[in-house]
Amino acid sequence: ICPKPIPGIPYNASAIRSPLGDVPGMIRDITSTPGLYFNDWCAKQSQKLNSPLCQVFLTPFSKPILLLADYDEALDIGSRRTDDFDRGTFMADSFAAFGNFHTRMPTGPEFKASRRWLQDLMAPSFLNGFVAPTTYALVSRLVELWRTKARLAGDKPFSAGTDLDRANFDIMARFFFGEHFGRSSIDAQIELLSDEKAPEVGPRGEAVFPEGAIDSVFYTLHDAGRTVTQMMTSLWPKLTLHWIPWTAGYRRIQATKRQLTRDQVQKSIKRVRAGEKSAGIDYMLSRELAVAEQEGREPDFYNDMIMAEFLGIAYAGMDTTEANISWALKFVIKHPKVQENLRHALHSAYPLAVQENRLPTVAEFLRSTSIPYLDALIEETIRLHPVLSTRDAIRDTEILGHHVPKGTTVFLLPNGPSFLSPPFPIAENKRSSTTRVVKPSKKWNETDMASFNPERWLVRNAQRDVEFDSTAGPQSGFGHGPRACWGKREAYLRMRIALTLLVWSFDFLEVPESMSSMVARPVFVHTPEEIFIRPRPRV
Numbered sequence: 001i002c003p004k005p006i007p008g009i010p011y012n013a014s015a016i017r018s019p020l021g022d023v024p025g026m027i028r029d030i031t032s033t034p035g036l037y038f039n040d041w042c043a044k045q046s047q048k049l050n051s052p053l054c055q056v057f058l059t060p061f062s063k064p065i066l067l068l069a070d071y072d073e074a075l076d077i078g079s080r081r082t083d084d085f086d087r088g089t090f091m092a093d094s095f096a097a098f099g100n101f102h103t104r105m106p107t108g109p110e111f112k113a114s115r116r117w118l119q120d121l122m123a124p125s126f127l128n129g130f131v132a133p134t135t136y137a138l139v140s141r142l143v144e145l146w147r148t149k150a151r152l153a154g155d156k157p158f159s160a161g162t163d164l165d166r167a168n169f170d171i172m173a174r175f176f177f178g179e180h181f182g183r184s185s186i187d188a189q190i191e192l193l194s195d196e197k198a199p200e201v202g203p204r205g206e207a208v209f210p211e212g213a214i215d216s217v218f219y220t221l222h223d224a225g226r227t228v229t230q231m232m233t234s235l236w237p238k239l240t241l242h243w244i245p246w247t248a249g250y251r252r253i254q255a256t257k258r259q260l261t262r263d264q265v266q267k268s269i270k271r272v273r274a275g276e277k278s279a280g281i282d283y284m285l286s287r288e289l290a291v292a293e294q295e296g297r298e299p300d301f302y303n304d305m306i307m308a309e310f311l312g313i314a315y316a317g318m319d320t321t322e323a324n325i326s327w328a329l330k331f332v333i334k335h336p337k338v339q340e341n342l343r344h345a346l347h348s349a350y351p352l353a354v355q356e357n358r359l360p361t362v363a364e365f366l367r368s369t370s371i372p373y374l375d376a377l378i379e380e381t382i383r384l385h386p387v388l389s390t391r392d393a394i395r396d397t398e399i400l401g402h403h404v405p406k407g408t409t410v411f412l413l414p415n416g417p418s419f420l421s422p423p424f425p426i427a428e429n430k431r432s433s434t435t436r437v438v439k440p441s442k443k444w445n446e447t448d449m450a451s452f453n454p455e456r457w458l459v460r461n462a463q464r465d466v467e468f469d470s471t472a473g474p475q476s477g478f479g480h481g482p483r484a485c486w487g488k489r490e491a492y493l494r495m496r497i498a499l500t501l502l503v504w505s506f507d508f509l510e511v512p513e514s515m516s517s518m519v520a521r522p523v524f525v526h527t528p529e530e531i532f533i534r535p536r537p538r539v
């Protein structure tokens, strides 16, 4: 009943002496180290076991999970070895509460059908024509809210976490449903402050503002997100799978799907039949209409898989992007020089807006090409707070010369050696045949790999101009290959708009040490435990 390791791959000796595997050690490490969470613990094991491939036993009586800590092999598995590896049980189980969401599926016919409905939503025409102006308008409301809060708070910092949460929720809700979703939840906050009442003062001297009501879909997404963390950290995932459908959170998820069907799908069907398209849902249902016509059947607008995409994607796109915007703000607060450089880069990109003492318009934003320092800051934030990718072996195969049985889950660590600490030396003949034939990736300078330094992404071109180099060194924050992040383009667009408008509008002044913790919350997505800001309006 003790775990059975795969021969030749290092593991913690104590793990195979108990049916509980690595669980007791992991719980001990995590509870005794503030800020250390699941992904960090995994990265630490590869360092402790001093191997680019090791194995851990994360649930009692379980099969081993492989931890791969090498950028070139992870890139290879994600993008080139798709006959050996695919999305597998770990993700499917973790996202169980989301129903037929495509991230849970192997790359087969059902996955392809789901992706067909989503086909238009990452197209430049939809992103630039609909998502950018919508996001710009919503972030402008956040700017308005923080102006009001800054005025009422005087010199006191205040928590920005809930506002960022709401703004990102508003953005995702409108991505799918447009203005038909109703009033923005940031507007509800602004209204609440219209009495100009001074905020209360919290225990650390921070200004505390009241919280307005918010749509029930917001709570549902958080409930659903909690089930992902619950599943990933459950000692008994199979039991948890059976138990989740009985929880109040799960019932709320089902009720929300019914509500969205009633409120949004019906309205969208009318628009689609009238040939009108604006929000994401309209494009999805139009695709279904077109496919149904092609296949000579009635459209199935209420298909459970379409419903599952609304909640699944809203969750996948909300916490991840919000976390990175929050970390980026924390970094610019902690590093005033970076904030100054960023503002200077933004001002140089939009000289007319500086001259006219206003924000860059959405049209200017869309016309501008890359702003290297902004792109570097975003990339550096993702590098330091990445999300884990996983794959399962779909046939008996090998990694770094070791036999890997079919069905084995592999974590492609985005935060271990190669990324945040020096890579392991690996003999060329141990690498996969597909890795050997491509040029090895560039490596990070080993002296400062774990520190925050946006400059690492900048290079000078032949004309001596500074450019952003997305291949400057290893980065796996969005995963690789056909199962990499589907929403990457929207995420970049949102992060660029949000950071441009926020850093243009405010000087983010230093906050006291007691409010500037860089510790992350123990949830699946590396999110700051708290974020306090002290914004001083500029324009």
Ligand code: HEM
Pocket (backbone or CB within 6 Å): 078, 087, 102, 103, 104, 313, 316, 317, 318, 320, 321, 324, 382, 386, 387, 388, 389, 390, 476, 477, 478, 479, 480, 481, 482, 483, 484, 485, 486, 487, 488, 490, 491
């Ligand atoms: C900074 C923000 C984001 C980060 C760091 C991030 C990261 C990731 C990662 C690491 C994966 C797994 C990739 C793999 O296994 O190779 C993923 C998958 C996914 N992401 Fe994102 N994501 C972000 C934003 C978004 C947004 C905004 C959306 C939607 C609008 C989105 C939708 C998805 C979906 C649907 C998948 C599943 C893809 C599949 O299974 O084929 N993500 N994301």
